[in-house]
Amino acid sequence: MRRAVWLISGIVVVAAPWLVAAAVPRQQRYVLHVLIFTALFAALALSYDLVVGHVGSLSLAHPAFFGVGAYAAAILATEARWSFLADVVAAGLAAAVVAALVGVPLFRLAEHAFAVGTLGLALVASVVANNWVQVTRGPLCISGVPKPTLGPLAVTTLPAFYWLAVAALVAVGLLYKGLTTFRLGRAFHAVRDNEPLAAAAGIDPLKYRLVAFTIAAGLAGGVGALYVHYLSVMCPEEMTVALTVNLLVIVFLGGVGSLRGVLVGAVLFTALPEVLRLAPTWRLVIYGCLLLLVVIRSPGGIESLLRRASR
């Protein structure tokens, strides 16, 4: 039963460009654009959930790592003409290095202080992006980031980029699964559930928190690289704290600490605001009410609804 659901979803996801072309030929480009955003957001939300859901540290710094990756990729691609894949790897590494450096002092802060500290980092990163004009061009944005090429393959069409984004999402999903199950996942969850007891079991809480934080940041940086190669432009407003709000909505209303929950959350909360454009005046009001409804009816997110339904 579960296998069948995953299989059917997989087929639908892969075949989406044709399905969209058949169903809404006039709006094909727009719908595909939304789907690409959904896949990228899902990958970003999964990386975010590694920290928030699995080691239980409420980081608000994710836009900073996304931004570091996006800017690194944009600069390397436009100034140094790096190839797409090298660009993605470099962006991920850049974000991971920043995370490892700031993570050491940040994790000395306890829970809420950690959240505020990471919020500070996100704000500083946004200010830097706006004002370090020599490097980021500030509000003028870095434009002209080339479309991705994979060897001889140029990813120029929307369906091609959609498949690339889905492939990235699958890669992130597999890594997410590998990190959050078996012994590694157990150690992360032990640190999340009871830090002193985890230490008594021989787990170094700081080390495991840092590992999750750094890997998550690296993945966010990689997604950032994909993002700029898709939009071909990177601006400071792509990495504001508003991005954190989106990620929090996806992760917490989808289902914190759950692959399925985060994926469903990403689909719903990226696609929903777009679908609601049909009612432009009331769009944000309806969106807000739906958010409230989920929070009130199912505080464990959509994942807990799905669990109850499958029982």
Next chain:
Amino acid sequence: MALLEVRGLVKRFLGVAAVDQVDLAVEPGELVSLIGPNGSGKTTLFNCVTGYLDADGGRVLFRGRDLTGTAPHRVARLGVARTFQQVSVFPRLSALENLLVFLQQHQEEHLLARLIRTPRLHRLEAQAVDRARRLLELVGLAEKSDDAAGSLSYGQRKLLAFAGALMSDPELLLLDEPAAAVNPTMINQLKDYILGLHLQGKTIVLVEHNMDVVMDISQRVVVLDHGQKIAEGPPEAIRRDARVVEAYFGR
């Protein structure tokens, strides 16, 4: 050589000495109880030994090795297991996983090996699961193995925490009030487990308020009051010691 040696240990909180020049030596295979009124420094002493608190003076030696400044997870990996006074489990992990956590850190540490899941890791995991199931059986939680630890009763969680401390087959076991708020039947069970471990040759230090437990199973009792050691000796002698009676009941 003593397995655990505490020399002139001092720990102050805001200038008040919670542990004041305490000496303690525990020989291999011994079962020593640490008693004293509330606030006499028993748990603080445990926390200093296991690295949760930095002592302000004195030294802690485990197998002759200085533990001063060693982080809690390192002390644990050296073979010192401890339990906590408040019930301490990982509430969202299953009972079985709770036990598995306590063994895995002693077996490998390379994160990449964990991510790749080497065949060696799968073998170790299978052995760990075997051991965990036997321990769950021992404390009577076998049929709860897949339940979230947070859903167990208070007493069950306490037994689970106790089993967790045994998972890595530690050389030294520090038990902080294992019998507190546990029902009488379970207390007798617990007493049997502890005595059984002692007969297997484990070295155990027990902090306990339940005098029946302490007097029945300890070889030696150490009494703390206001952070100082006021008496030490076999249970019968401690029971009659005037200073101990005074510390507990007043003059």
